Amino acid sequence: MPDVVDLLADLGGVARRSVLLGVVDRAELDAAVSAGTVGRAGRGLYVLPTVDDATRVAAQLGGVLSHTSAALHHGWGVKVVPDRPHVMVGRGRKVGRRGRLAHVHYAELQAHETSGAATSEETTLRDCLRSLPFDEALCVADSALRETGCAQLLRRVAETVRGPGSPQVRRVAAVATGLAANPFESVLRAICLDVPGLSVRPQVTIGDGDFRARADLVDPRLRIVCEADSFAWHGSRSALASDARRYNRMVVGGWIVLRFTWEDVMFHPMEVRRVLERAVALAEVLVEVRRPGPSAA
Template sequence: MPDVVELLADLGGVARRGVLLAAVDRGVLEAAVSAGRVGRVGRGLYALPGVDESVEVAARLGGVVSHTSAALRHGWGVATVPTRPHVTVSRGRRLGSRAGAATVHRAELAPCEIEDGVTSPARTLLDCARSLPFSEALAVADSALRESGCHQLLQQVADRAQGPGSRRVRAVAEQATALAANPFESTLRAVCMDVPGLAVRPQVTVTDGAFAARPDLVDERLRIVCEADSFEWHGGRSALASDARRYNRLVVAGWIVLRFSYEDVMFHPDEVRAVLLRAVALAEVLNQRGPGGRDAARASRQPRRWFSTSAGAPASARSLSG
């Protein structure tokens, strides 16, 4: 059974009760709350402890919770849970030594952009999309659509964006989707977008006869599947067996299946991109072969003979030594 704190971190720092109880027992969750390891930030909404403290820090500084800290307060997952709360204060406000308690941003906010000491959903979307790296901004936007269904609001934010960063705001709004399962998957999708020739879509149903699967990310033209594999979800024996069967069926159906860990996607995206580049090159070669390539390999059921019947060494090894 996964640790509830690690599970919350994988989910972006905040999650609904039903999502958590799908992976941990009710008693485990309640024990974590009682011990202060997990906080309640709303009805049926749980978060890492620092999320609940952000409003108090903002109040001491005379500002409001903003950026990814505000996203967490709205119940949206983030790719990187902030170690210090993000707080926006007036440009003229002097903080002195108190500034070290938060990551401080300077802006003049209109009253309609503040709700209960937190930037409004619209302002939070704008701040995150404008200032965060694209992958982190996409994770917030995906989470907002998934948790709040605010498609129209996000589009309004993009349409009204002006000045520095407005192009990024519109790009985030264009690519955001409620189909992304969590910030981990959103980040992997952002890495995929940076790979020429690769065009993945989340949660596409793949069929092969009676077999059906719904991988995390799918490029249907290249027949590439990308899975965001978290140990917290796939660490059990039964889950491992189910995943192995599914991956094997996808491979024999002619799909290139790539599995990426949370650590690699979040901390080593360049290595993930390098693998994706090679996968695209391989898929293009297989596609160029047409019916005589990928499809023919699937249709063949004859075992390949790797060893000579007259000698113990592989035939390939004998030809190299001869």
């Protein structure tokens, strides 16, 4: 069975109790909370301790959590949990040596741009989508849609944003989806989006006859399946056996099944892209083979 902390890290630093209990048992989760290796951030919401400590640091600096730290505060998963919290303080404020406790940003925020200890959801979305790399920004947008269903808010952010980074904000908003299961899957989809000819959709049910399976990312035209395979989700023999049977049924059903590890997606995206490009080339050949030829006269 996977460690609760490792599982929480794979899920972007924050996760709901129901999701965690789908992988670990209740006693292990409660023990982690008691030991302080996992914190609570609201009803049924669990976070890594570094996330829990961020609010205290922001208060010490006289600011509010911002960027990915604010995203985590709102219950949204991120690709990378920051080593130090992101804190927004007023322009001209001197933080001194305490500034080393955080990644300090400066801005004059209006009252509606903050919410408690963090920037508001709208401000957080705008800042993350504008300043983060595309894959990290997509993680935040997907998580926000999944957890809070803020499609209208995201649309408003995209329509009103101006200045540097605004093209990326609009691009992320256009492809974000609440169907993405977790940041791992969001990062894999971000890589897929840059592969010519590949058009994947998240969490699609495929199958035929008596077989049905939900796949992480699916290109229906090319019949390519991309699975985000984390060790945390295959920590038992029964889980491994179940997935092996599922993958085999997909393959004999005519699908190209690609399995990507968390480490490769997060740290070796170019290798993942090369594999995807070769899979697209292979799939295009198979599409031509399957296409019916001209009828005989």
